[in-house]
Amino acid sequence: MLTDEYVKRVYAQVEKRDGDQPEFLQAVREVFESLEPVVEKHPEYEKAGVLERLVEPERVVKFRVAWTDDEGKVQVNRGYRIQFNSAIGPYKGGLRFHPSVNEGVIKFLGFEQILKNSLTSLPMGGGKGGSDFDPKGKSDAEVMRFCQAFMTELCRHIGQFTDVPAGDINVGAREIGYLFGQYKRIRDEYSGVITGKGLEFGGSLARTEATGYGLCYYTQEALRVLKNDSFEGKTVVISGSGNVAIFATEKAQALGAKVVTASDSNGYVYDPDGIKLDIVKDIKLGHRGRIKEYAERVPGAEYHEGCKGVWTVPCDIALPCATQNEIDEESAKALVANGCKVVCEGANMPSTPEAIAVYQDNGLLYGPAKAANAGGVAVSGLEMSQNSYRLSWTFEEVDNKLKSIMENIVANSLAAAKEYGHEGDLMLGANAAGFVKVANAMVAQGVL
Numbered sequence: 001m002l003t004d005e006y007v008k009r010v011y012a013q014v015e016k017r018d019g020d021q022p023e024f025l026q027a028v029r030e031v032f033e034s035l036e037p038v039v040e041k042h043p044e045y046e047k048a049g050v051l052e053r054l055v056e057p058e059r060v061v062k063f064r065v066a067w068t069d070d071e072g073k074v075q076v077n078r079g080y081r082i083q084f085n086s087a088i089g090p091y092k093g094g095l096r097f098h099p100s101v102n103e104g105v106i107k108f109l110g111f112e113q114i115l116k117n118s119l120t121s122l123p124m125g126g127g128k129g130g131s132d133f134d135p136k137g138k139s140d141a142e143v144m145r146f147c148q149a150f151m152t153e154l155c156r157h158i159g160q161f162t163d164v165p166a167g168d169i170n171v172g173a174r175e176i177g178y179l180f181g182q183y184k185r186i187r188d189e190y191s192g193v194i195t196g197k198g199l200e201f202g203g204s205l206a207r208t209e210a211t212g213y214g215l216c217y218y219t220q221e222a223l224r225v226l227k228n229d230s231f232e233g234k235t236v237v238i239s240g241s242g243n244v245a246i247f248a249t250e251k252a253q254a255l256g257a258k259v260v261t262a263s264d265s266n267g268y269v270y271d272p273d274g275i276k277l278d279i280v281k282d283i284k285l286g287h288r289g290r291i292k293e294y295a296e297r298v299p300g301a302e303y304h305e306g307c308k309g310v311w312t313v314p315c316d317i318a319l320p321c322a323t324q325n326e327i328d329e330e331s332a333k334a335l336v337a338n339g340c341k342v343v344c345e346g347a348n349m350p351s352t353p354e355a356i357a358v359y360q361d362n363g364l365l366y367g368p369a370k371a372a373n374a375g376g377v378a379v380s381g382l383e384m385s386q387n388s389y390r391l392s393w394t395f396e397e398v399d400n401k402l403k404s405i406m407e408n409i410v411a412n413s414l415a416a417a418k419e420y421g422h423e424g425d426l427m428l429g430a431n432a433a434g435f436v437k438v439a440n441a442m443v444a445q446g447v448l
């Protein structure tokens with residue numbers, strides 16, 4: 001419940017203006033609940049109208065994307081880029097292509113990105129973009145034409161010093177290549193305007209692995225500091241089978257855990273002997289197949305229709321890595337009832353507020369998305385540095401930097417939680433630590 005008068009007033013304003021954007025309201029409310037002790041200690045933030053400005057994007061770009069399908073038919077999608085906050089650096093955040101994309105979804109993601117990017121300690125502001133385009137079932141040529149049409153408009157709004165997009169759901173190496181190529185063609189400029197690029201044209205080693213690996217480094221460190229424990233010998237449930245899920249599985253296995261599930265938007269597989277990641281990679285990265293195929297290829301593995309069932313599988317640690325609000329109250333209760341002690345979020349906002357309350361009431365170690373999945377954007381920041389230097393670091397150099405960034409996020413979150421009277425609360429700590437840096441920069445730069 002919100003109690004601070006300033007926080008309540010600004011939240012009421014957001015509800016009035018953006019009441020039709022439920023995901024955005026959810027993200028703002030969660031952050032605002034954490035920020036009450038912070039704004040009470042810093043009256044200068046209210047004086048400078050920091051919260052009012054924080055919830056209003058600096059710029060919302062919405063555009064038509066017209067392209068031609070393989071039958072020669074004209075298709076029209078909607079494109080977005082929300083440039084949310086540039087107080088501590090150029091706007092930075094991914095692009096999502098999914099039929100569920102609308103302004104409210106991109107706004108929640110952009111809002112989360114402001115504090116996430118701040119937590120990395122690298123100079124990046126917050127932004128996000130995407131389209132309601134659904135690449136499922138489209139040919140490579142159709143995806144290319146869509147990406148070219150999307151970038152033809154987007155290119156006038158972005159640049160290496162202003163706004164640097166990257167990937168998100170359904171935007172991976174293939175899409176980034178097409179988007180980068182079109183930017184270069186139109187602007188006649190070879191720069192680090194997008195991250196997640198191929199290694200041949202300015203990408204960073206370890207960016208592909210970064211979000212999943214970073215999630216495990218964060219979880220391992222939080223387990224060490226708060227529970228004197230580790231991944232070793234633990235049973236882990238992971239949802240999704242995309243970029244984040246695959247590399248979270250790889251690192252959790254390397255750290256000694258047994259990962260027993262993988263899922264997609266149709267259903268999940270349970271492999272009691274532990275997921276064979278080479279088979280998941282072959283299905284998902286090799287030929288963009290469905291996860292159901294795993295159970296057809298691996299004796300002893302089971303396939304179940306529907307995504308929610310994955311949270312009924314007994315585990316010690318759950319790492320949601322698919323999409324927003326994938327764990328509701330009922331699923332959170334099932335996790336707790338089956339012995340789960342740790343939830344760290346690879347996806348953005350995968351837990352509903354009711355699910356988070358279940359974790360808190362039952363004393364779970366809860367690592368919120370904006371801290372736990374910050375490894376992807378952190379390595380994007382390192383890609384920007386390498387592009388500026390015109391050099392490439394080795395995999396080990398980038399991976400070591402990623403690990404220490406994730407460990408620092410745990411330390412800084414715990415320090416902020418303590419400072420604001422909520423010792424051990426990784427969620428409040430992440431929100432507070434991410435916010436204070438941005439708020440101070442906003443105060444220092446005047447009313448903008």
Ligand SMILES: NC(=O)C1=CN([C@@H]2O[C@H](COP(=O)(O)OP(=O)(O)OC[C@H]3O[C@@H](n4cnc5c(N)ncnc54)[C@H](O)[C@@H]3O)[C@@H](O)[C@H]2O)C=CC1
Nearest residue numbers: 168169170211240241242243244264265322323347348376
């Ligand atoms: N790629 C990155 O670097 C980062 C991604 N994230 C977040 O991680 C999550 C996953 O993203 P990626 O792995 O990059 O995308 P992806 O496109 O590679 O994979 C998405 C996965 O989620 C599954 N999925 C999508 N909608 C679903 C639904 N309604 N129910 C169940 N499963 C569903 C898909 O089948 C797929 O396995 C998203 O929330 C994204 O915002 C967060 C930080 C960085």
Ligand SMILES: O=C(O)CCC(=O)C(=O)O
Nearest residue numbers: 093094166168376377380
């Ligand atoms: O690498 C990036 O710039 C963005 C990653 C992203 O979209 C996210 O952190 O949710």
